[in-house]
Amino acid sequence: MANLFIMRLLINATVASVLLLTSCVHTREAVYFNGVQNAEFIGSTENLEPVIQANDLLSITVSSLNPDASQLFNVSNVSATQMSTISGTMVQASGYLIDQDGFIQFPFLGNIKAAGYTKKELQNRIISELVKQKLLLEPIVNIRYLNYKVSVLGEVARPSVLTIPNEKITLLEALGLAGDLTIYAKRDNVLLIREENGKKQLMRLDLTSDEIFTSPVYYLRPNDIIYVEPNKSKVASTSRLNQWLPLVFSALSFGIIAVDRLAR
The missing domain is CATH 3.30.1950.10 (wza like domain)
Structure with a gap:
């Protein structure tokens, strides 16, 4: 009976260690538009009509x-x-x-x-x-x-290329169609890649600020690419997990073997 108790204790300790290593995201990092109160924004709709390009x-x-x-x-x-x-x-x-x-x-x-x-x-x-x-x-x-599409990559639930039939979509709608950002997404530094006239433009967007509503890139254009980076918690937890999991499971295996031999 004591041996069974020790084995359960080892398993519970292992599970607790894994959860501790993978649950380090601060609440504020997972919230959109921090501190935004009731407000009215006038978004920029200038030049919303995209220019036709080669391969369209x-x-x-x-x-x-x-x-x-x-x-x-x-x-x-x-x-x-x-x-x-x-x-x-x-x-x-x-x-x-x-x-x-x-x-x-x-x-x-x-x-x-x-x-x-x-x-x-x-x-x-x-x-x-x-x-x-x-x-x-x-x-x-x-x-x-016929090929009005945008790509959403990185820390989202369903990275994908989206074809937009109504030819109008916002950044937030695109993220929603991709299943929303994961808990490990870096919401204050989302990268938007846009190509016009053979030139690529890189723009950083902060989804924790209400400035996104007045941004000139709030409305997406054909072939825009959205990349969501992993935050420090994801990188750190992944790194710690890779370092500690082999040790944790080795210790668990050793404990089980020790309990088994003591039982004999």
Whole structure:
């Protein structure tokens, strides 16, 4: 009976040691927007419309008073790609792929420069060309992104690439879709990587401050990457765990062997 008590004591001590080594996160480090009271923020929506870039995949549909004539401009482009949706399912999307020079090949109009324009600007340009060349009367052009995606990596529950169907998403929404930050996430130094015109921009964001609501990067753009670093508690606990676990289990094994021999 005494031997069984000693064995249980050793097991409980081991479990307690592991829990102690892995539970060192301060409460304040796990809280968003520390000290924020009732307030009203006016977020920046300037330049929210993203600029089309090379390798973007666009859906372009044309309609007019003459449906038969319009149909000639809606022949699907052969460019296609597989994408992962928010739910994680894979879908096949086809549309107009912007080439490395920034052009698309549009029916009857030939090469059209797309990179560097917003969707609205490209839409107006196509309408202008259709009217100018007398191809359609009062055409309506609708353009949508087919690869509007953002990536969330690091200390989140489900690191993933998210395809955004409504073409508008905030930083907080993206983190929510990735399952939120883990308890070990470094909330005051989240990294956002954005590429525009071939240049990568790196921006640090503090989710413990209310300044995030007025940040120019509160609304994400296509191909943004969010990286959440592990905090010091995660690094320290992992390091301590790697150092102490072999010793703890060795001691436990030795104790069990000792108890077994004493029982004989």
